[in-house]
Amino acid sequence: LYIDVFxxxxxxxPAQLAGKTALVIDVLRAxxxxxxxxxxxxxxxxxxxxxxxxxxxxxxxxxxxxxxxxERKGVQIPGFDLDNSPLRYKKEIVAxxxxxxxxxxxTKTIKHGKTAQTLLLAAFLNAKPAARMAWETKQDIFLLxxxxxxxxxxxxxxxxxxxxxxxxxxxxxxRLSDLAFTLHQLYLSHCNRLPDLLxxxxxxxxxxxxxxxxDIAYCLQTNICTIVPFWDGEKIIKKDGSSGx
Amino acid sequence: LYIDVFxxxxxxxPAQLAGKTALVIDVLRAxxxxxxxxxxxxxxxxxxxxxxxxxxxxxxxxxxxxxxxxERKGVQIPGFDLDNSPLRYKKEIVAxxxxxxxxxxxTKTIKHGKTAQTLLLAAFLNAKPAARMAWETKQDIFLLxxxxxxxxxxxxxxxxxxxxxxxxxxxxxxRLSDLAFTLHQLYLSHCNRLPDLLxxxxxxxxxxxxxxxxDIAYCLQTNICTIVPFWDGEKIIKKDGSSGx
Numbered sequence: 001l002y003i004d005v006f007x008x009x010x011x012x013x014p015a016q017l018a019g020k021t022a023l024v025i026d027v028l029r030a031x032x033x034x035x036x037x038x039x040x041x042x043x044x045x046x047x048x049x050x051x052x053x054x055x056x057x058x059x060x061x062x063x064x065x066x067x068x069x070x071e072r073k074g075v076q077i078p079g080f081d082l083d084n085s086p087l088r089y090k091k092e093i094v095a096x097x098x099x100x101x102x103x104x105x106x107t108k109t110i111k112h113g114k115t116a117q118t119l120l121l122a123a124f125l126n127a128k129p130a131a132r133m134a135w136e137t138k139q140d141i142f143l144l145x146x147x148x149x150x151x152x153x154x155x156x157x158x159x160x161x162x163x164x165x166x167x168x169x170x171x172x173x174x175r176l177s178d179l180a181f182t183l184h185q186l187y188l189s190h191c192n193r194l195p196d197l198l199x200x201x202x203x204x205x206x207x208x209x210x211x212x213x214x215d216i217a218y219c220l221q222t223n224i225c226t227i228v229p230f231w232d233g234e235k236i237i238k239k240d241g242s243s244g245x
Numbered sequence: 246l247y248i249d250v251f252x253x254x255x256x257x258x259p260a261q262l263a264g265k266t267a268l269v270i271d272v273l274r275a276x277x278x279x280x281x282x283x284x285x286x287x288x289x290x291x292x293x294x295x296x297x298x299x300x301x302x303x304x305x306x307x308x309x310x311x312x313x314x315x316e317r318k319g320v321q322i323p324g325f326d327l328d329n330s331p332l333r334y335k336k337e338i339v340a341x342x343x344x345x346x347x348x349x350x351x352t353k354t355i356k357h358g359k360t361a362q363t364l365l366l367a368a369f370l371n372a373k374p375a376a377r378m379a380w381e382t383k384q385d386i387f388l389l390x391x392x393x394x395x396x397x398x399x400x401x402x403x404x405x406x407x408x409x410x411x412x413x414x415x416x417x418x419x420r421l422s423d424l425a426f427t428l429h430q431l432y433l434s435h436c437n438r439l440p441d442l443l444x445x446x447x448x449x450x451x452x453x454x455x456x457x458x459x460d461i462a463y464c465l466q467t468n469i470c471t472i473v474p475f476w477d478g479e480k481i482i483k484k485d486g487s488s489g490x
Contacts, residue, residue, distance in 0.1 A: 007252065007397070007424075011256065151422070151423070151424070152252070152422075152423050152424040152427070153423055154423040154426060154427065157423065157427055176445070177396070177397075177447065178396070178397050178398055178399040178402070178445070178446055178447055178448070179252075179396070179397040181399060181445050182397070182399065182402055182427065182428070182431050183427070185430075185431055185434060185435070186427050186430055186431065189430060189434045190430075200421070200423070200426050201423055202422065202423055203423075
């Protein structure tokens with residue numbers, strides 16, 4: 001098992017993902033929100049790169065069966081039903097619904113990751129089942145950090161470090177790329193004080209400025225969801241990771 | 246003071262370097278070798294991107310006044326005087342000479358870094374004077390890691406972490422980007438066992454395969470040179486950093 005990392009959406013070299021398993025990470029907040037929505041009963045998620053594409057996809061669904069969600073610059077898009085806050089994706093709102101979803105960074109990473117043979121989404125919320133499901137593919141694993149506005153982001157890096165820790169527990173002989181090694185070390189040296197670590201993140205500070213403390217506290221919880229979002233070639237559906245299947 | 250990092254030569258966004266100070270890092274081996282050559286009396290270094298360009302530049306100098314140095318795939322270029330081993334750049338060979346130099350990664354980083362207002366070269370060999378000289382410019386500082394074949398490289402990352410440590414000692418209030426923070430943490434958690442850390446580097450293992458143990462041991466020595474290589478707009482010359490000027 002070889003584990004490698006791309007640090008930002010733009011750094012992904014899609015050709016290198018062929019035949020590999022990829023885990024998309026956007027802790028604050030796209031992969032946390034998608035994981036939450038599916039965990040709370042949403043049927044499927046259509047990630048789109050642009051707002052126009054989101055509206056186009058929505059036009060294919062009967063009214064009342066879908067919700068438009070996402071953000072630009074961290075805030076809700078005019079005319080959309082939901083923003084990018086995982087706390088908005090409650091059972092009573094999303095159950096049995098299709099979500100059409102567009103964000104600044106996370107949906108771009110998903111798009112660049114589609115050449116992977118298996119594409120899963122991970123966050124702190126589902127880190128353990130996501131790592132296990134990736135490992136079960138028996139393919140080399142690329143962690144695709146979304147980053148923030150094209151730059152390396154500490155929240156995604158710390159989550160990548162945790163995923164690598166779980167993967168190393170599953171396969172003690174897993175080989176790490178230089179960046180995978182670095183992020184694993186970052187996680188190991190801060191695993192008991194994750195909120196302190198993330199307080200250094202520039203993205204974190206920006207979200208605090210937007211009054212999103214509750215979102216951040218929610219997104220830093222580890223393994224409260226058992227499902228793993230999974231790209232099926234057209235949309236994101238969920239796989240149940242609770243059985244360790 | 247704000248400190249940021251580009252993790253590879255290809256990730257550098259030249260426009261972001263305008264008005265900033267940049268420190269080029271290629272520990273194994275370009276910046277270690279250039280630092281050594283200037284420390285041992287070489288007059289100036291012309292970095293070139295290609296072998297053809299190196300020969301073109303050489304044709305401007307009288308025979309006997311210059312040496313052609315560098316590597317492709319880690320080994321000496323046919324017809325060149327020297328490879329990329331710092332141990333070859335001894336006083337009796339390089340003193341008073343012009344060096345025309347081309348390598349796979351390091352010279353590309355220098356090229357991409359030229360938009361910086363001040364461009365310095367750093368390695369473990371001159372980390373402390375290089376950090377001090379960068380700090381004295383009173384500009385924000387970008388560390389430009391060369392990486393290896395387009396990927397993040399642990400040797401350059403560790404050196405960046407050490408430079409950040411020195412910069413923080415000079416300015417305790419210096420703000421760090423997320424990647425700068427990560428590499429600083431990497432350095433702090435391994436500062437007493439740097440050779441152990443670098444034994445994880447994939448590039449390091451590749452150099453061991455090429456029987457370059459002596460080069461690696463040399464390049465990991467800290468602060469044995471007092472000079473700092475400096476891009477003057479046309480070539481690299483040295484500045485003496487011993488005075489703390």
